[in-house]
Amino acid sequence: MTSQFELLAPGGDLASIHAAIAAGADAIYCGLGRFNARNRAENLTLEQLKAVLPLAHQHHCKIFVTLNIMLLESELNAVVKLLNQLMRIEIDGVIIQDLGLAYLLKQYYPMLDLHASTQLNSHNRGQILLLKQLGCSRVNLSRELSIDEIKPLAQFGWLHDVKMEVFVHGSYCIGFSGLCYMSSLRNGASGNRGRCSQPCRDTYQTTAVGVKHPLNMKDNCAYLELPKLVDAGVYSLKVEGRIKKPHYVYTVVQQWRKQLDSYEQTGELLTDTTPLYTVFNRDFSTGYLNADIQRGMFIDNPRNHAAEHFANLAAVNDEAEKQRIKVRVYDENTAIMAKVDAAVSQLLAEPINQPSPRKIADVHLPKLTTHPCDTAPSLSVLLSSKDDLALLQNPALANVHFYWQVPASLARDFDATLSLLQQYPQLRPWFPAVLIDDNYDAAIKLLETLRPELLVTNNSGVGYAAQQLQLHWLAGPQLNTSNSYALACLQQEFAASGAFISNEIAGFQLKHIKRPANFRLAYMLYQPLALLTSRQCLFQQTLGCRKQKINKGCLPRCSKTTELFNENGEQYRIAKLAGQHNAIYSAEHYLNLALLEEHADMFTELFIDLSDVDTATRCTLTKAALIEQFAALLNRQQRQAVMEQLSHAISPTTQGQYHSGL
Template sequence: MSSVSTRNQFELLAPGGDLESIKAAIIAGADAIYCGLDNFNARNRATNLTFDNLNGIVRLAHEHNCKIFLTLNIIILESEIPALVRLLNKLVNTKIDGVIVQDLGLFYILKHHFPTLDVHASTQNNTHNEGQIAFLSKLTASRVNLSRELNIHEIKHLATVGRDEHNVLMEVFVHGSYCIGFSGLCYISSVKNGNSGNRGRCSQPCRDKYQTTNVGKDYPLNLKDNSAFSDMEALADAGVYSLKVEGRIKKSHYVYTVVDQWNQQIQRYCDNQAQLTDTSSLYTVFNRDFSNAYLQGNINKNMFIDNPRDNSVKHFSEVYSCTSEDKLQEVKQELYDKKTTIIETVDDKIRDLSIEKLPLHLSFRGQVGEPLVIDIKAGSRRHTVTSNEVLVYTDTSAIDHDALFTVFKAVSDYDHDVATIDDSDLADNVFMPFSVLKELRDQLNEWFRDGREWIAPIDTPQLEKTPLQQEAAKLSVLIANPKDIEVCKAQGVEIHYQLPDSLHTELKKLDKLFTEYRESSEEELVPWFPAILIGEHFEAAKAFLAQVKPKRIVTNNTGVAYVASQMGIEWIAGPLLNMTNSFGLHCIKEEFNAAGAFVSNEINKKQIKHIVRPQSFDLYYSIYHPIVMLMSRQCLFHQTVGCKIKAFDAKCLKGCKKSTSILTMRDAAFIIDKQKGDHNALYSQNNFLNTAIIDDLAGKFSHYFIDLRDIETQTHVAIDKAGLLAIFSDLVAGKEEAKQQLRDAVTLTSDAQYHKGL
């Protein structure tokens, strides 16, 4: 253990889902708190704050040396941009310590129009490689929350790169819920319930009960909670700055307990004392049992728990070896009493913490021929301002109490309100021009801002509108089997070829495939990069780009996008980059020279219609594909059909190919699919098929896209790939009969996402 560490080397970052939890985090010793307003944040189910609440909270937190970060970590719709800009106009003049962001359009707006706001990249950006850190750094992120799935060695590498090359701090979740899917790439709630996790409305269907699986599990997607309480030394050695507690929908007694324990653990490390090992307090408040398996790099079957509810009673019943109902009731009562004590303790400690605005008292004094003097009292703060001009006598328009109130009622910041105006020491029948009084008011407001410049509000930035596409849209096809290349080539379509998540293991084979195709064809295969590229697989992606030198790529990973932009390679933002507004498109075009982008399939016709395409920019839309619901670094077969291998490792990633399904309690099927070289994925039972958009938004898109990979769902295709591709080619070419041919050939599909939107 190091003896030279200081507390300011670390930040304990606590959740604030409501006012009581925020206060609890403050008195428990949090260094910073993340919380959200009613809109634009990824915890819609939390009891979020009003803007007035926010300012009181910032003041209260700062009085206790605690920072406040505001969560704006959802994808943004085109129609929401004006409201978002209005909010930023207000935030930029508060004392907020930073904003947490997911949407690339919002990153762009912040960088170009609100550069004084400190920007942090959300866990929804799913950052897991050094290219992504470089990408986010260019968008002015000073902090990156790393993917929860990374192990300590992967974290250490990224922390070093972030600190040494980009001046970016690393943030890691150390306690709270684990997600079964990679954050920002999980659509299960959106598909199942119409509640998008990318919009803060996740209904947690991964915690739902499903029909009992072959191995007897009722909650096959439910993971234990994350706790790195025993890993403080490893996290410090890895260079992690911010230790983040998850839980914005948890209650104040939970927040207080977890933050208090972590506060002690961090302080003991900094004081070179032995680390705490007693975790009974953490088990007393809500938990699903604990695991640190991702951090340890041991992705095993024991990370699952077949019960999504509070595990506290079961834990302590095992600790005390309960063998009778009476003993179990004793444990329940003791646990209830402990929780009650915690709740009462927290209530007592936060009772006197107020976020109400402080009273502001103004006193005016002066005589004819003297300057006007204003004494201001705001809590313990005192200040005086004096006019440059002197008061003059008047018998017609003297300064009175009402006039002073009219001018100076706006003398306040977000923490104070004018309570009293005392003019008893001001002579009668005196006058001073309104312009001078306004100057004095401005001086007082400047004092309140502690010398910070007032930033004038801006109008919603206007983007240059581009005309509709004049040329006929092209058809693009995704495949993952070399045998399908000739089928696609015969139709003359743009061929995208899926690269695996385990790219390092297939690099030589893929290099050969793309090189030989280039030599035998006038066209090129377009490499399709996956969303997840960790460690050596990201390094392989860089090597692939350097060796193959493709003219154009599609990437679902911003790390690859950054490398491609540096190498001058045309790149298209894939559908998993969640592009939902014009500013996101302009961001990747102007900052990273993107050549095009897929528009998200989560949004509807109305939400797509007003998106403004940049000049010389290709716009893609997928009209047919299996609907991915989530991707996981965990094995999804442990709890379903079983797996002899207890832990998911590099061999599993490379070699395993398996498929099964789970059934909801309403008999809907979700397909679990594991392709060789890829992570486990969960798909909807029916493929997405949307032919209406071609007529609905004619001229909007330069490319329509179909996915012909061999993902087995319940969608039935009555013809072979060549025949299916021919019908889609006719459809995009405007042949009316193709619609009926598709309806005959492809059954059991869904276009619900296109109709419901976000």
């Protein structure tokens, strides 16, 4: 029965919210002028939100407010002021990414229902339990999951009173949400701040396989897959599109409303997708949902595919005839706009009952105290190649800590990984951000078997498991920690021993972050800078690959690299390391020596990543000598001379966001 479902619509502006209500949405997610992950949408003022709430509620439609970005220390007072206003009006929930914000909501705003954004990249049961502990009533799952991966999570969620939300229509991202820093590096427009400039849709220099838009994916459309979602136990069906126009929102929501009602009442699916193809689309795919991740999910055109779709249906090659079809599609969209205007006019003509505001006292931001480091920071090194294991026996590096990059394909590589970490007990495990299905199960088994003295994880589900096993753990750099309350959350809610501060944060934005007592604070000084992590194959559209689709052997075995150039000649590196997901890297390694001059007293741990990702950066030192130089940096008396030596030995490099920030 589809009564389990909520049809969740985008509301990028007031007109789109009206359109969604008129089309039959059960709920709408929308943002205000600040603190939401669609900064390019028009968004709402607080007064507009107050005005539209009673209209929505009169039509049995909920309104969720998106506050789903990383928060900076300087913004915390402003966000608390906003929360004080939101708790007095009848919003139905808030959507969050930042753990510090989640902590404040749990502690001081229990009347606000809390939803986990797709930016939290949730794809395993540990993450669901962690988010439940923070007070989340629902979790938006990663778009990359198949129905066979969604179903056990949805069933697990029902058992723990957490509902699952799944994107069913609209844009696919090429990268896992929350793990994309490509726009951030390019022009400071961070996707984790709602400012993504969509470099994945850009035109690039023609690749080896003749493609100009090698990162551009078709849109998601699960319209004909509804029975699978019913069987899986998904609760909320989410339509993407907060920067889309009202006629798009109306059309898509109305068609999904009809589909849900038809299936509930008759058990039959509607099969006519014509209206969905009439409004903006990049063609459609269900590749992720059906575990069919292949080159057919890409399209070499980021613009509207509607006219091309109908020309293809008509088998038309003549340009004049194509133009006539384009005009017809344009006219149909104009007619839809008129239909939406009429429906909304009727909607707004109805009398509205205005609720009385809630009388609730303001919450004031609780004060936190910083605890500066009273000792020099330690140096840690991340390794991923067995060729580097000899470094562990180097007596000159006796005071250096070493970590081992655990593969994302851990289920298949479990025995080898366990054996290596048992053979070298001084190696601490470093877990990747993405651990899906049996790879997460394998991560828990690894922790239970090894019980390491300390671990780093970029996957919050592993952090939750470490807490349950009473292990010491650090929240990795890809958990996007950017404020004092996120640190407090990690320590107080999940017994984390420490955390990395995000490399997206500028030096001046670090200044006022407060380190809790007895809490490690870490920073990655030197690394190949991963800008995007993808479950897709990034070689089929660039270098080329003999495989038509990804199979079970790709993740553990495939190892390739290539280059990608945009139209301005700027270079990116694409790398697939054996055992890891496809990734795009900055053309140069990240090296931040300025941090040592400006914030050395803030951190207890400094890290360097010696993973073998080939970029334009060249180092004249051996890895052993390089580690020794970084270790010497920690000595204040030697620091200036060593910084000069390192600057000459490693070049070219980038400092990413450190100067511009978020």
